[in-house]
Amino acid sequence: MKDVLRCNADTMSTQALQICNETSMDPKNCHFWLTDNTAYMASKTGGAVAKFNKISQSQSFRIPCGLHAVHIALMNFENAAFGKIDAIKGLSLKEHPYNVLNLAFYLHDGYDLSDKDNPLNLKASVIRNLYKILFDYDLTKYQQPIRQRWLYELKTAKQYLERHEIHKQFAQYFLEKLNMASNVPKKVFYEPIYQFLTNYDPVPQIYGSDGVECLPAGNRAHEMPDMTLMWIEKLQNNVENIFDLFGEELYETESFMPSDDFNNLCESLRTGVEQALNGFIKWICVWIHLPLSICSLGGNHGSEYASAFLQVFYSCSESYSLTLQESLYVKYLQQNIVDQNQNTFSLLEALSDQNFFDQFNNFANSDGQEPWKFPLVYEFIKYQIYSIVIHQQQLEGLFNCYDIKIHPNMGTELQQARIQISGINNRIEKVTQDELHHIRKEMRNSNRRDNSLESSLENAQDILNTFLTWRKK
16 A cells, blocks of 8 residues: 655654554555755755654655755856855845845835935835836836745846836936946746746646546646756756857847956856756756656656556567657666666556556557556556645645644634644634633743753753853863
8 A cells, every 4th residue: 555645844754653653554655745845955865754764664755846956956056157145134235136136126115114214214105206207107016035035036036127227217317326237147947947837737637527627736747757858958958058048138248248258257157057957957857767757657758658667677679669758768767777776656566467567558559648548557647646746835835734833814714723733722612812812821831841940050051161161261
C-alpha cells in the first residue's frame, strides 16, 4: 500500500510518525511530499528528511518546488551579474536593479504619515496630485518590492518600466539632481515559469461520465519533466548568446556606453546567466530523474516514456528507430540505473501484475492521446501523478489551516478550528473576543511555566560566562 502524506518540513519527523501510528500505516511504505522551506534547504543526506528516514527506517524523499528553484536561479543571476545588495530591508543607494525598484517605491509611496522628518513635509498623496496636475497622469500606488518575495519585485519592476518616461519628466521638474537609472533587464525567463506552475494545463486530462475535464491549477506534475528539459535548454542557449535574452536593452545601452564598459557588462550578464543555470539545474533536475520522471507517463509524451521504460527495465527491443523524446528518456533512465537509483514510484511493483503489464505495453505502443482506454494504467496516472500539486505556496496553504496560532485578523471559523485543534479549550462553541483573549493568556502562561526557575538561572549564568568572564582577566 502506497499512501501519500503531505506534511510540513519543519514538523515532519514528529507529525508524520504520529499520523502513521494513528492510521496503522508502516512509515516504510509512505512517500512524503514536502514543500520547499528556506529553513530546511536539505538534500536527502541531511535535514528533516534524513532525520525522518533515520527514525522510521524509510526512504522518503523531498520534492523541490519549481518556483523555488527558479527563485534560486534568479538570485544567483542577480548576485553574479550585478553584485549582492548590502541589505534586503530599508533603503540602499548601491547600484543594483533591486535598489532602483526600492528607490522608486520610497520616492513615491514610502512616506510615513506620522514621520515628522519627511523632506518638505511630502506625502504620497501630494506626489500623486503633482503627477495629475503637471502631466495629467494617474499615478497609482507602487507595490513595495520585497527581496525574498520575487512576485512583489516583479510587479514593482513592471510598474517601474511602464512609468519610466513619466518619472524622468517628473524628476526633471521636481529634482534636477536626481539620477534616473536605466531600464533593468526584463525577467523574460522567470515569468513564463511562474505562469506555467500556477496556471491550468490546457489539455483535458480527467476522464469522467461528463467527458474529459482539465486538472485544477497547479496540478501539472505530469508536464514538469519535459518542461524542465525545455527550460534548461533555453538557459543554456542564453549563456552562449546573451543578446537573445537582453537584446533590446543591450542594443540600447551600446549606443552610449564606452566599448570596454559595454564588454564588461555583457560578460557580467553572461556570468550571471551561467550562475542562474547552475542554480536552476541543481534544484530542478530531479524532475528528469527517478522517481519524479515517472510523472512523464501523464504528459503529452506518456506513451514514449512507457516505451523507454520497458526498453531500459525489461530489455524490450523495438524494430523502429527511437524518437528524440524516447532517446532522452532512455538516456536518463539508464543513468539512474548506473547511479543505483531505481525508485520508480511503485511502477515496477505495479508491472509485476500481468494484466497491468499487458495494458502498459499496449499503452507504450499507442499514441498516448487517450490513456483512459487503458484503465489500469490510467488509474495509476490519475492517483499517483495527476494529484501532485507542484506550487509551493498552494501546498503551504494546505498546512496553514493546521497551525494552532491564533491571529486576530483570522476568520471566525478558522479561529475556532485552530482553538479546537490546539486542545487548550475544547469547550468553546462560539468564538468571541473575550474567549480569544482568554486562550491567548492561557497560551502565554503555559509558555512561561515551561521556563522553570532553574533553567532561567542556567541561562543567566551562561550569559554571564559568555559576556562578562573576560573582564576578570
